[in-house]
Every structure is written in structure tokens, then in C-alpha cells.
Amino acid sequence: MIQVRKTFLLFSFIWFVIPIPILSKQIQFSLVPDREDILQYEIELWKTENLDSEIPFRVLANPGPINLFIPEGYEHFRIRAVAKRKVRGYWTELYQVNTFGKKPKLVEKPIVKIPVKTDVLVPIQTKEGNSELFLTAKQVTIIPTTITKKYRIKYRINQGAWQTTTSPQFNFLKDGSYRLEYKVTNELGVSDGMQVWEFKVDSTPPETRVSFLNAPYLKNGISFISPSNGILLESKDEGSGLGSIRYRTSCDGNPISEYYLWNKTTWNEIRSNCPKTLLIEISATDRLGNEEVPKQIYIQKFSQD
Incomplete structure (x- = not known):
């Protein structure tokens, strides 16, 4: 008898205080209890997110499939469980009616232009998992570790003939694989030993x-x-x-x-x-x-x- 009266008062409250407007939207979902003692669910519909400035439109629902009719002008709703002895759980977050159940559309962001590598040699991993060095400059300058006024460089490229120069600059204008071997010798004949660089040149876009x-x-x-x-x-x-x-x-x-x-x-x-x-x-x-x-x-x- 108490239960019937409370239900009657609830519907009386809805009818006289908040006139039922035209139903304009419908949301379908299921309420699955996570406890055996949950009997019902309370659903509150709100026009705005400011819960202190309005009275919600309230609905009671049983566990299972729900067809929730959304009155015109109501944009948000929240749910809480009601267990035995009228023990009520916590309210859920405030859901938006228009986006409920929909996956948010990913906002595509512009990409930043890939900067040109500035290191002289850059390692690039191949499909096989190996690492290859790529030269990012068309010109290589060799600077002796011990600076002297007079020095000469003995070098060869890709197993070619040995050559000698006093200019420390080498140009690599064409794409391809290179092996640079060189040795720097000062005026006293002292050398730091043979140095070997193996790298590739790629200046061609896809x-x-x-x-x-x-x-x-x-x-x-x-x-x-x-x-x-x-x-x-x-x-x-x-x-x-x-x-x-x-x-x-x-x-x-x-x-x-x-x-x-x-x-x-x-x-x-x-x-x-x-x-x-x-x-x-x-x-x-x-x-x-x-x-x-x-x-x-x-x-x-x-x-x-």
C-alpha cells in the first residue's frame, strides 16, 4: 500500500509541476545490474549542465532494455540505481543526449612538415632491421683533429684509385652508396691512421x-x-x-x-x-x-x- 501511494505521488508531481512536452527524441540502451539487490533505476533529464538552476524531468525504469523518450529541450541525463530498502547509488556522469552511444569523431590534426635532417650522417632502419647511414649534406669537409698549417689527405672513393689533396672538401652529388677511405698526414709525416666511412646519398623525393x-x-x-x-x-x-x-x-x-x-x-x-x-x-x-x-x-x- 505504501509503495502504490508513493508511485501515485511521483506521477502526480510530474503531471502538475512539469507539464509533459512533446516527445521529440528516443534513446535505446540496456540497464544491466551489477548487483542482485538492484530493483530499479532513476533517470533525470536536464536542459542544461547547471543542476542548481532547474528542476529535472524524472523517470523510473526497470533493469533491461530501455526506450528513453527525451522531451524537447532536454539535452542531458544521468542515471542511478535503486536497491532494496530504497538504498540509492551514486549518480552517473551527466550524459549528452545527442552524443550518447556514439563514438566521438576523431579530430584530424594538421601534420608538421618533416624537418630536413641536420646531422652529417643519419641512421635509417631498413625493412630487414638493419641500420644504414645516409649523408644529409652534398659536401663533406674533413677537419684534422690536430690542426697544423700543412697537411695532406690521401683518399679514395668506392675502391677507386688513391689520390692526394690538400683540400678537405669532398662532393657527393649523385644518389647511391659510397665508401670513403682517407688518411690525414701532417708535414712531419705523422698520420692518425686510415678512416673509413660507408654511407648512402638520397636527395630524390618519392x-x-x-x-x-x-x-x-x-x-x-x-x-x-x-x-x-x-x-x-x-x-x-x-x-x-x-x-x-x-x-x-x-x-x-x-x-x-x-x-x-x-x-x-x-x-x-x-x-x-x-x-x-x-x-x-x-x-x-x-x-x-x-x-x-x-x-x-x-x-x-x-x-x-
Whole structure:
């Protein structure tokens, strides 16, 4: 008898103090008790996050599947369990109605341009797990550890003929593998012994090939693709290896964006978010920071009217 009266008073309170507005939203979820003595759940709906400035819209629910109707204007809700003898648990956090049960969309952040390496020799790990040294400067200057007025350098490159010079500068302008052997001798004939450097030179950026899953239809020099056609990017680098593929866009003539990393979902996202004209610039970089000249793709959408 006490239970029936309390229930009647609860519904009377809702009816006379807070008129029931038009139901505009519905959330479906399940309430699974983590204890056997939990009988019900209390749900409070709030218009704002300021709990001190309003009276909530209250609902009672039994454990199991819930169809929670959200009155118009209510943007938040929270839940607490009610156990035997009316023992109440703690309130949950205040959930937002519009985002409840949805995975938050990751906010893509612009990527910082890869800086060019400044060390003379930079180790780069290969696919096999080995480490190879890459020269980051086109010119190498040899400085004797003991500075003297007169010294000479005996050297050879890639097992070539031995040569002698008084100039400490060596140029490596072409990509490839090098073995530099040299010995510095002062005017007294004292040498610090033979030194050996083995390294590679890579000043060539990656090359990206752009294609589509289905070949475009050509008409009057213009390529046409369907909205469902996918784009394929293939970037290769014969030197230090591919670092990343970046892209930036301009939609409907707006200023071009920052660079972002290209991934599997990029094409669908940028295509669906641009209603009319789309300019895409694609550029790959290798692991030394060599950057490809951007390739441009211009797409204009046509209606079927």
C-alpha cells in the first residue's frame, strides 16, 4: 500500500509541476545490474549542465532494455540505481543526449612538415632491421683533429684509385652508396691512421602515382568518374624509404588547407564534404624529409538534372 501511494505521488508531481512536452527524441540502451539487490533505476533529464538552476524531468525504469523518450529541450541525463530498502547509488556522469552511444569523431590534426635532417650522417632502419647511414649534406669537409698549417689527405672513393689533396672538401652529388677511405698526414709525416666511412646519398623525393579503381570515362579531353569510384595512391622511394603521404584541399574556391596524413578513409571524407568543386594536392615525403612536388587533382561535380 505504501509503495502504490508513493508511485501515485511521483506521477502526480510530474503531471502538475512539469507539464509533459512533446516527445521529440528516443534513446535505446540496456540497464544491466551489477548487483542482485538492484530493483530499479532513476533517470533525470536536464536542459542544461547547471543542476542548481532547474528542476529535472524524472523517470523510473526497470533493469533491461530501455526506450528513453527525451522531451524537447532536454539535452542531458544521468542515471542511478535503486536497491532494496530504497538504498540509492551514486549518480552517473551527466550524459549528452545527442552524443550518447556514439563514438566521438576523431579530430584530424594538421601534420608538421618533416624537418630536413641536420646531422652529417643519419641512421635509417631498413625493412630487414638493419641500420644504414645516409649523408644529409652534398659536401663533406674533413677537419684534422690536430690542426697544423700543412697537411695532406690521401683518399679514395668506392675502391677507386688513391689520390692526394690538400683540400678537405669532398662532393657527393649523385644518389647511391659510397665508401670513403682517407688518411690525414701532417708535414712531419705523422698520420692518425686510415678512416673509413660507408654511407648512402638520397636527395630524390618519392614519386606518387595517382589512379582510380575503375578507369575514368574520357570525353572531349575530360575525365569523368562516378561518385562510388575509389582513388588509389602508390608512392615509391628508392632511397631512404617512404615516410608519409600528405594531402591538402581547397573546397569551392576557399583557401587551401593545412597538410594532413592520407589514410584509407580520406577519399570518402573529403569527397562527401565538398558539394561542388574540389582541389586536392598530394605530396609524399621520404624519411630524410625530401618532399615530392605536389600533384594536383581537380574534381568538379555535375548534377544529373
